[in-house]
Amino acid sequence: MWDQHPLTAVARYPAALRLLHWLVVLLVALQLTLALINAIYYERTPGLAEAAVQAHISVGVLLFGLMLLRLGVRLTRPVPPLPEGMGRAKRRLAHATHAALYVILVALPVTGWLKLAALGYPASVFGILPLPVFEFMPDVARRARNAHELLALALGGLLVLHVGAALFHKRLAGAAVLPRMGIGQTP
Numbered sequence: 673m674w675d676q677h678p679l680t681a682v683a684r685y686p687a688a689l690r691l692l693h694w695l696v697v698l699l700v701a702l703q704l705t706l707a708l709i710n711a712i713y714y715e716r717t718p719g720l721a722e723a724a725v726q727a728h729i730s731v732g733v734l735l736f737g738l739m740l741l742r743l744g745v746r747l748t749r750p751v752p753p754l755p756e757g758m759g760r761a762k763r764r765l766a767h768a769t770h771a772a773l774y775v776i777l778v779a780l781p782v783t784g785w786l787k788l789a790a791l792g793y794p795a796s797v798f799g800i801l802p803l804p805v806f807e808f809m810p811d812v813a814r815r816a817r818n819a820h821e822l823l824a825l826a827l828g829g830l831l832v833l834h835v836g837a838a839l840f841h842k843r844l845a846g847a848a849v850l851p852r853m854g855i856g857q858t859p
């Protein structure tokens with residue numbers, strides 16, 4: 673749980689969790705970009721929009737697998753406690769935000785797949801692994817689509833809070849939380 677640095681001992685998340693954190697950040701950014709491409713080019717360039725959807729589905733399944741792996745590692749490996757100087761309310765908020773991010777990042781791909789499956793849309797993971805499809809259930813598809821959109825909005829809100837808090841504690845409150853996720857080192 674403690675990675676030793678030549679000058680200082682920094683409480684860091686285990687290497688596997690740091691790697692998965694930044695891999696998931698990259699994939700979430702990619703997912704957002706693909707969703708935007710689809711929305712922007714849906715009418716103007718349907719071919720491009722369709723390719724973006726297919727990529728969004730494949731990356732979504734990859735993200736889902738990585739999140740399950742991450743959850744498995746998270747629940748079985750010790751992580752460093754939050755910095756001492758943080759008050760109780762802030763600790764609770766940090767834990768709640770992290771837990772909500774895990775739940776949302778698992779639920780987003782599930783609702784995305786459910787939406788397509790209930791429409792009978794033939795999707796596959798990188799053109800190799802076909803995803804299961806149901807019979808046509810428009811009601812289920814509509815609810816899954818609404819849930820997917822709400823979860824995406826909630827993710828956006830939580831990320832503003834999460835990234836803001838990480839930068840705030842780095843720059844203003846002096847708690848230097850960024851090294852815990854592998855960025856830099858404590859002074």
Ligand code: HEM
Nearest residue numbers: 696697700746770773774831834835838839849850852853
């Ligand atoms: C898609 C974007 C992101 C997602 C989904 C995300 C998600 C998470 C989650 C779920 C945790 C909790 C880890 C755990 O307890 O297992 C976490 C921790 C952390 N994240 Fe992010 N994160 C994102 C972006 C960022 C960015 C851009 C930064 C830096 C500016 C950052 C800095 C941190 C830090 C420092 C921690 C450790 C907090 C602590 O001290 O316990 N994250 N992140």
